[in-house]
Amino acid sequence: MMNEELKENGVGITHSPLSIFHSPLPCMPTLDEIIAQASQYMPEEDFAPLRRAYDYAARLHAGQKHASGAPYLAHLLEVAQILTSMHLDRSTLMAGLLHGALKAPSGASTPKELEERFGADVATIVSGATRITEVHFNSKLAYQAENVRKMLVAMAADIRVLLLKLADRLHDMRHLRNFPAERQEEVARETMDLYAPLASRLGIDWLKRELEDLAFAFLHPREYADLNTRIESSTLDRQAYVEAVKELLSTKLREHGLTDFRILGRPKHLYSIYKKLVAQNIPLEKVYDKVAFRIILHEVSECYEALGMVHSLWRPVDGRFKDFISSPKANMYQSLHTSVVGPYGEFMEIQIRTEEMDRVAQEGIAAHWAYKEGRAASRKDARMFQWLKQLIQWLQELKDPREFLEAVKSELHDSDVYVLTPRGEVKEIAQGATPLDFAYSIHTEVGNHCAGAKVNGRIVPLRYQLRNGDLVEIITNPNQVPNRGWLALVKTSRARGRIRQWLKKEEQERSLKVGREIAERELRRHDLTLKKLIRTGHLREILHSFSCNSVDDLLRKIGSGRVGVDAIVEALQPPEVAAVGEPPVQEQAAELETVARRKLKPAGSDEAIIIDGVDGLLTSISKCCMPVPGDEIKGYITAGRGITVHKASCPNFLATDPERHISVQWAPEARVTHRAQVQVTAQNQKGLIAGLSNAIASEDADILDMEAHTAGGNVATISVVLEISSLDQLARLLQRIRQLDGVVEAKRK
Secondary structure, eight states, X not given: OOHHHHHHTTOOOOOOGXXXXXXXXXXXXXXXXXXXXXXXXXXXXXXXXXXXXHHHHHHHTTTOBOTTSSBHHHHHHHHHHHHHHTTOOHHHHHHHHHTTGGGOTTTOOOHHHHHHHHOHHHHHHHHHHHHSOOOOTTOOHHHHHHHHHHHHHHHHHOHHHHXXXXXXXXXXXXXXXXXXXXXXXXXXXXXXXIIHHHHHHTTOHHHHHHHHHHHHHHHSHHHHHHHHHHHHHTHXXXXXXXXXXXXXXXXXXXXXXXXXXXXXXXEOOHHHHHHHHHHHTOOGGGOOOOEEEEEEESSHHHHHHHHHHHHHHSEEOTTOOEETTTSOOTTOOOOEEEEEEOGGGOEEEEEEEEHHHHHHHHHGGGGTOOOTXXXXXOHHHHHTTHHHHHHHHHHTTOOSHHHHHHHHHHHHSOOOEEEEOXXXXXXEEOTTOOHHHHHHHHOHHHHHTEEEEEETTEEEOTTOOOOTTOBEEEEEOTXXXXXXXXXXXXXXXXXXXXXXXXXXXXXXXXXXXXXHHHHHHHHHTTTOOHHHHHHHTHHHHHHHHTTOSXXXXXXXXXXXXXXXXXXXXXXXXXXXXXXXXXXXXXXHHHHHHHHHHHHHSOTTOOOOEEETTOOSOOEEEOTTTOOOBTBOEEEEEOSSSOEEEEETXXXXXXXXXXXXXXXXXXXXXXXXXXXXXXXXXXXXXXTHHHHHHHHHHHTTOEEEEEEEEEETTTEEEEEEEEXXXXXXXXXXXXXXXXXXXXXXEXXXX
């Protein structure tokens, strides 16, 4: 399906999509063939170093096998051939031949040896690629996240590291059918989630499409085979349609005085068609734009002239025109995109661009990167992967492995929506993104102080989902700051990360303030201050005992409740106290613990909550979900208020920072009462409230609060806050309420 276009780009693919399961492997390329291909753009003096690198690799990997079962040297040659097809420089081709040198089983080389033999550039690229260790599939999430993190850092230092890894992965995918069966799906999944989006971000369109199709075949083999068969069955009809449209376009362009142009017609690759079938839930027959046409001219002015001709010939589809010439994508992609209703009522996608734009669209960053003569990259070149360095900078702040991997996937996948700033600049943003996402994409401070938004001149709520072509203006207020509710309003991982970062910083500042107040209050009881403890050196021992790096670190732990009341008294008890006749530490701790218990539960009752590994902490039952004994519960470490206990399924708890979660459980035979909220829906009739009150009283529960209102259809809704002792008691109570005359529903809120 993609053969013609891939050959056009020098990739040399000889298999159709379905043949990845059936055809034999292509013959191993020779070094002479690679040099002949490289001679089209590389000076002759570069060939001798390539031969030296090949000879060294051949000795180093003699007898070694690749994961596909082929000789490892064949893998190295095919990777080098892919890099040559991308017209990369001598150092990158040599690195392709040597990228296994640092971990060869028989006498691995060293970075220093590579530098002495082949130069610093080659050693840097090979070392960068080798530091990105192979992901151990089915491994722990944290290990996989760390490997991805290493790769992002390495490729930000030198983009050629990523180009080498992409060529390496393409070779693996072409031979994936020969990998062990248990690894095939995992390699394909990583390719679809990480490597194909990276190729897309770098603008290497042919590579992205081939990686997606190859991964698609292993991730959804049944759907792939069915779709491929149905597409191939209509090849002759589709080819005739393509030729007819190309002829008509050529005639019309010449009539408008345009004579120097090329027209290409190609079917969309299988995975893009599959995504459309799934997203729109339509049969294949309804996918009308299965064919895309490309008009390639020489001047930008000719592109717009051709666009006018196309729109005069066929009716354009509303909302499907995009001008990436005046507003290029982040990867410097430029083209005019339009969809029209073509012959026989078929929808067609038409792209219009210059020869230079087409080269960049196919080769991406490899078309720009200036290494051939040892020159540094230009400013324009550097901007092409500036997004990568910015991405890595803020991803370093994400410590949770799951959040990190989700953020990487979110950032790397293509943006689906293009909106405008008040200055007319085009911004790419994810499907479903809101004005709050847009604000954070401009600058963190704009997001943090976002008070509202105007879209197309009209004020919209922050939950509004942006659409293509929207003109977005952010309204800021210096007094506006993020709140936890914003996490439910944003779509992008970048905005979510910035909001969490601000909330975490705010909680740390609050914890520091509360912790300082607690520490100073306790010290005053012993006629001491923090300054005095610092001077005596006693505070250094306290910091060490609590694994704190600074006084502020200790105070934050005190303020956040991670250090218990009894621990505070013991840790802040200086040796000098014994000489002034203060009450023993045990008595003071007992007194503080008694005060804490009074805040926790009614006097005389047993402890209701057991906190894993921590003693003496204040706890409170969350008012949002009101868990009772029998519910599965989790704890959240608050800033200065101890531990709040939630139901494990509570949405508010699930939206909090995972780093502040703590395991808790109900104490056995706890005799503490708890609040629970019950909602009753019933017919509005006399005696309803009285019957409800009697039912509650019969189960020995107390009513703390009650609200009732009526709606249309003579239906009453009653919300009751009860004081109960267990989940079993609540279940019996609900069953009794449901038996009352006129009650339609009774449930716990």
